[in-house]
Amino acid sequence: MGKLKAFLDSKIVKTDVGEETYLTWRETISYALGRGAQGMNTSMTSSKYVNYFLTNVLFKKLKDPMGTASTIRLFCGIFDAINDPIMGILVDRTRTKDGQMRPYIKWAPIFVSIVMVLFFVGSADAPPVLNVIYTTILFIMLDVTYTAFDIPMGALAFSITPNGIERTKLFGVSSIVRSVVGALPQVFVAGAAWLPYFRDHTPQAYLTSAIISAIGIFFLTRMTYRNTVERARHSSDTPSVKECFSLLFKNRPLLMLFLCNIFFVLCKVAEQVSFYFVADLMFNLKYNAVIDVVKFPGFLFAGILVPKIVEKLGEKSDSRRFYQVCCISAIILHLLFAVFTFKGLLQKEADQSVTLLTGVVVSAFTCLTTIPLEFKNLIQKEMEAETVDYIEWKTGRRVEGIMLSIMSFTGKIENTLSSSIGLAILGWVGYKSHTEGSMVQSAATNNTLFFLTVLLPAVGYLLMLIPMHFYNITGKGHRQMMKEIKARREEQEKAEKEEKAAISQ
Numbered sequence: 001m002g003k004l005k006a007f008l009d010s011k012i013v014k015t016d017v018g019e020e021t022y023l024t025w026r027e028t029i030s031y032a033l034g035r036g037a038q039g040m041n042t043s044m045t046s047s048k049y050v051n052y053f054l055t056n057v058l059f060k061k062l063k064d065p066m067g068t069a070s071t072i073r074l075f076c077g078i079f080d081a082i083n084d085p086i087m088g089i090l091v092d093r094t095r096t097k098d099g100q101m102r103p104y105i106k107w108a109p110i111f112v113s114i115v116m117v118l119f120f121v122g123s124a125d126a127p128p129v130l131n132v133i134y135t136t137i138l139f140i141m142l143d144v145t146y147t148a149f150d151i152p153m154g155a156l157a158f159s160i161t162p163n164g165i166e167r168t169k170l171f172g173v174s175s176i177v178r179s180v181v182g183a184l185p186q187v188f189v190a191g192a193a194w195l196p197y198f199r200d201h202t203p204q205a206y207l208t209s210a211i212i213s214a215i216g217i218f219f220l221t222r223m224t225y226r227n228t229v230e231r232a233r234h235s236s237d238t239p240s241v242k243e244c245f246s247l248l249f250k251n252r253p254l255l256m257l258f259l260c261n262i263f264f265v266l267c268k269v270a271e272q273v274s275f276y277f278v279a280d281l282m283f284n285l286k287y288n289a290v291i292d293v294v295k296f297p298g299f300l301f302a303g304i305l306v307p308k309i310v311e312k313l314g315e316k317s318d319s320r321r322f323y324q325v326c327c328i329s330a331i332i333l334h335l336l337f338a339v340f341t342f343k344g345l346l347q348k349e350a351d352q353s354v355t356l357l358t359g360v361v362v363s364a365f366t367c368l369t370t371i372p373l374e375f376k377n378l379i380q381k382e383m384e385a386e387t388v389d390y391i392e393w394k395t396g397r398r399v400e401g402i403m404l405s406i407m408s409f410t411g412k413i414e415n416t417l418s419s420s421i422g423l424a425i426l427g428w429v430g431y432k433s434h435t436e437g438s439m440v441q442s443a444a445t446n447n448t449l450f451f452l453t454v455l456l457p458a459v460g461y462l463l464m465l466i467p468m469h470f471y472n473i474t475g476k477g478h479r480q481m482m483k484e485i486k487a488r489r490e491e492q493e494k495a496e497k498e499e500k501a502a503i504s505q
Helices: 003-008 025-045 048-060 065-092 103-120 128-159 163-193 204-226 241-248 252-271 273-280 288-296 295-314 319-346 354-395 400-428 443-469 475-505
Strands: none
Touching: 003 443, 025 065, 025 103, 025 128, 025 204, 025 354, 048 065, 048 128, 048 204, 048 241, 048 252, 048 273, 048 400, 065 128, 065 400, 103 128, 103 204, 103 400, 128 163, 128 354, 128 400, 128 475, 163 204, 163 288, 252 273, 252 319, 252 354, 252 400, 288 295, 295 319, 295 354, 295 475, 319 354, 319 443, 319 475, 354 400, 354 475, 400 443
């Protein structure tokens, strides 16, 4: 136990990086577990599995389950995205003895867990209209409760340390933990296809997974609340709503990231239709578990290698260049994915499972394409933190909540539009709803699934390179920016001490 305690209390960055370090392994792991809790929630409520649950369980009695699910996800997702800036402003205006973010992390997960379980209580045997109303209300409740958890968690990472190398390592550890813990509900639902009871009781598989996830979310976030510290310096006065919004228009790098995320919608469509890709194009639901498992190396490699690469490059590290390399690598891999799987997926008998060779190749490319994706996602976290630093450098005000909420806003828009677009396109080409994967789809549907999953992401990555070219924070520029911010903070602290001393005299 002594060795474990010594490890947890040791710094995550032990080498001299030219600036003060703060984070211990205890604090880093505790924050990462909170991210894992978020992953468990999004696995259940924002992933491809909830789409399949809606169209093939709750809405299967409707005439147009795809269109109904698409409409609900679109409008509820827009509402969800709109309330992100509201939550961001609330965080920036919060002043408590526990800080700005930690009070929300203490209470919001409780409500998130309750609503998530209630969502999957919905029954396929209920009247269709009642199911639609119930699902819509629960989606809105999910959006509100999760936003109250998500924005403070993201903002806490910007406040927990001002050290860029520490932040990158924090994001790396969090990425690994979130991928492992967050994947557990998906693995259970996908693995249910292998179990006799759940194979014939799909709704029960979802509800069981939701209950287990709710328990996990509650306990993991307790550790985040207890073991983390907010270190960023904020003025005692709270910024007005007008001030919060006005700062957004001064943040050019944030705008470029926003545009990149809008184009990233095209890449996310593949994830949203993945369950249909496996069930109908590969014609074998058991591959869902395999597809989920082979994505893990991407999270693992990103979490381990990105911080090491950044630390090794030192003064030569540049987030923008790193991001661009990730996009180009992803484009190449998706094009190769199409070349090597076209024949095995589209030229087989429609009612036959893919051959073992094709299944292996699809799994291999799913693994490979996840690597540049997760590298990009991880370095973007540090870039989001850079935009917070940028606005403090320009204006002297630090507002993590509103800045993070804009990125969260675009993330919600990504999920909403990608899900809605994917479902709408499948409905348009005549997708036939089914429960256990026995319905044969048309050639047009199969071709569409192939395009949406394999080729459309390459288009998205190509478009993302355009706004990234105009991202105006370079590695050298950011380091100079942080030096100036530090000097300004020291001057402010000195002035405040002198003022207090004068008053006391």
